[in-house]
Amino acid sequence: MLAARILLEAGAEGTRTEETMSYIASHYGLTENNSFVTNTVINFMLHNESYPRIYRIKERNTNLIKISKVNSVSRKLVRDELTLKEAFNLLEQIYIKTKDHPIWFKTIAGALIALSFLYLQDGLKIDIFTAFLAGALGICVTEIIKKRMAKQFIPEFFGGLTIALIVVTGHTYIPGGDLSTLLISSVMPIVPGVLITNAIQDLFGGHMMMFTTKASEALVTSFAIGAGVSSVLIFV
Template identity: 35%
Template structure:
């Protein structure tokens, strides 16, 4: 029995909820705008809805099924992070539905498990901190820094990212969390050089702040602009600019007193 055969068993409002949930997961976890719209249309088509429209911005999703009344739905997106595992899982579910391997009811249940994060789809904070610390040290080597600065970079990068994760829970505004984190990383880098633990201040700072650099936002902004999603592309570009400005301002504030 294919997904189309189950069309009579699931209402159109439920189909809208299914599509919106899939779009929400992708958008909240670093997916591109065109990917969100494509996935929602695929899921609707798999449920027997041939005419559906979606409009996606970084802060909201509008989904409508043509030819019926009271089917336009709006979902507000207030929190965004990066978890490409969830994006991949939602893509797999949408393609399984297109092949008729998963029913809408089963897909909705799977998406709820992914969204809740209770099944191990979200990485623990300690793993993020350790990864950020190791990545900072690897960036130092990539920037042709001295091996003697590896551990100072690992320490400042890891402590800085731990501070960012902790502070972001208290201060939900990302700009201020990134600004204060950049200040802390700058202070740690200056201190490590001052006490002789590190040598090259510039490369220590650059490598330590790399986990905060909005590379994914910049990539998605360019891809959305190339795909014709001007509103999403410009807004994501502005978000990336604010992040870069916060990092630069925090480091500049420390160096101005050094």
């Protein structure tokens, strides 16, 4: 259950989460285990005569480091390189000590992502500074609001709004570039790419509920970004 909690809260797909729980339980002879996970709930039963264990997932983020570490622990456990107690202690350390990246790190990463997409779309050199600043501040604003209020739509809306304001201002004072290319490149750091990818993986894995919820979440996030950008462009 702890492994599943870490995986789901770190943004893993439902297939991976269910297989990890089943993988560990089956190794210890509990082959009749049953699991069912969604974005917000884990249901797991060791065998037909046991009560189901249920855990509510309240926070979700993208942390591929946590997912990788949990996968490593489960494989070592199945290879008998770890005892159950050692594995549980390692999972607790992963859950408590593996923190999300700091905002300054995400800000720098957002700036580099924006520049990368500007390059991929054949953007002009004159737009480099604007894309760098918009990508950095856009993800910075989004992450700050997310930490203060765990709600959908609002952080991404203000992130898109910030990006559009910077891009339009930069395009006005440093003319000559392409506004559309600049906007697309700058919003890429806050686009829910991992969420969309995981939704498709859950679809292929037969997890229709996980696919529906993740696809809906990605749609709301994308709409929020579009609404934020459009709010500025309407008045331009």
